[in-house]
Amino acid sequence: MRIGFIEDTHLRGGTQIWVTEANRFFINQGAETVILAPTGSFVAEECQAAGAQGFTYDYDAVISMDPINQKLWTEALQTCDVAICTVHPPRDSFHCSIFAGNCIKEHQLDTILIPKTGTIVPEYKREFYLPDESIRSTVITITDFTRKYLIDSYHIPEHLVELIYQGTDVKRFTPDQEKRNESLARYPLPKGASPVLGNVGTFEERKGQVVLLKAVTELVKGPLPNLHLILVGEGPDEEMLKTRVQELGLENNVSFFPFTREPVYVFERIDILVLSSLYKEGLPNVLLEAMSMKTPVVSSKMAGVPEIIKEGETGYMVEPGNSDQLAEAIHKLWSDQKAYTDMSENGRKLMENEFDKEVQFRKFLEYFNRICEK
The missing domain is CATH 3.40.50.2000 (Glycogen Phosphorylase B;)
Structure with a gap:
């Protein structure tokens, strides 16, 4: 299993920390991982240090969606079985999951694109969550509230929206x-x-x-x-x-x-x-x-x-x-x-x-294996 992470941000908040922890866990379970993120970003550096293959890009230049960036993203995605893309805010006409979907479609990749979200921003477009229905794509939500919203308000088919809580490391976060x-x-x-x-x-x-x-x-x-x-x-x-x-x-x-x-x-x-x-x-x-x-x-x-x-x-x-x-x-x-x-x-x-994080990480892996077998 080769798992990709797309993280279009320089932030180092809770989501980015989760990505770094998931990356380490998946590697420890025998998976190969890829990180596609801005050059110099916290998540890119942390994931590469843990063993992920890194593909980095200029955060400002990528919004042009030029052939150079399309080639880079395609190279990052083409060997991945699945690619998890955090749904970040759009920047001008650029959105990370839509751009990833275009790369997959135009180059006929077998990669399954999985936008992942926990938040609801009403002005976000449906395409941020399900970029192109001609490619293999599903959505992971980390709350049931979000799952129901995507199904009811965006009319995304129920079978394409999976709820998996992120969880926390209860061993690490224990009073001492x-x-x-x-x-x-x-x-x-x-x-x-x-x-x-x-x-x-x-x-x-x-x-x-x-x-x-x-x-x-x-x-x-x-x-x-x-x-x-x-x-x-x-x-x-x-x-x-x-x-x-x-x-x-x-x-x-x-x-x-x-x-x-x-x-x-x-x-x-x-x-x-x-x-x-x-x-x-x-x-x-x-x-x-x-x-x-x-x-x-x-x-x-x-x-x-x-x-x-x-x-x-x-x-x-x-x-x-x-x-x-x-x-x-x-x-x-x-x-x-x-x-x-x-x-x-x-x-x-x-x-x-x-909400034990290790249990939840295993649920992510089980889900990836399940959709890849279809």
């Missing part, structure tokens, strides 16, 4: 006292900070950190004056967020830390993981990881989130963009320590029973 001690050094906070909230992800508008800061302001001025929020990540809004913290007078209640490949230490350090996203989420890895670590979660209610957060059992959900609801849910969770403990245990059990 030594790591807990190390986390105190990695993430130093003011004495007496409590509760400690964490937000992990790209600093950009869709992640809703501005809304979270409003909620933190409300809590600090009210019932939780010693609350502390750590923001872990990188992105275009970082300087704006730091300025906003100063404007809100939260310098003693908010700390920024850089992107990390070891988020386990973040979860050891915090009391509550908050996902404040406004839109374009599927089933965020950070929620799965936190729950595996027995860290209770408060999240925006969207897409696949209700498939893991059972209200009052494994966490709390709020309407996206509602800072009052966010503040209320955080206070409610922290003020009831019995419910807090129950949620931490329930979340861990759910991850162990239904």
Whole structure:
């Protein structure tokens, strides 16, 4: 089995980390892998270092879809049995899955193209998910919400849309006292900070950190004056967020830390993981990881989130963009320590029973084998 990954982005978020982990797992299971991604991108470098054959391209130049890039993409795809293409936003008239589909069609490749998605963006075209019905193509969704949406709204045939949850590494994301001690050094906070909230992800508008800061302001001025929020990540809004913290007078209640490949230490350090996203989420890895670590979660209610957060059992959900609801849910969770403990245990059990990443990786391989045999 030769598995290709198409990842048209320079980001290094949860999806890209999943690609690097899937790449390593598939190689360890005896598969050969190919990574097709922008030159210098995180995912290209990580996958090649792990043993994938790399094909890289100029991120800006590829939108011309010229013969040089078409040749490169065709060379990358022609030896793959399957090619998984994350559905990223279009750039001008270019879209990665459509371009890949065109390469497969024009050169009559046997490669099965598999756009993979967890998010729903209403303005996205049907062709982003099923580029060309004259080639062999299916769709993998990582949430049932997304699967139903593609079937009901885009009228993609049900047999072409497969649900496979991504899962999390429950062995890696397990509470550990030594790591807990190390986390105190990695993430130093003011004495007496409590509760400690964490937000992990790209600093950009869709992640809703501005809304979270409003909620933190409300809590600090009210019932939780010693609350502390750590923001872990990188992105275009970082300087704006730091300025906003100063404007809100939260310098003693908010700390920024850089992107990390070891988020386990973040979860050891915090009391509550908050996902404040406004839109374009599927089933965020950070929620799965936190729950595996027995860290209770408060999240925006969207897409696949209700498939893991059972209200009052494994966490709390709020309407996206509602800072009052966010503040209320955080206070409610922290003020009831019995419910807090129950949620931490329930979340861990759910991850162990239904979202173990190794089990899910095997489901991907089983699916690839199944469709290749047809």
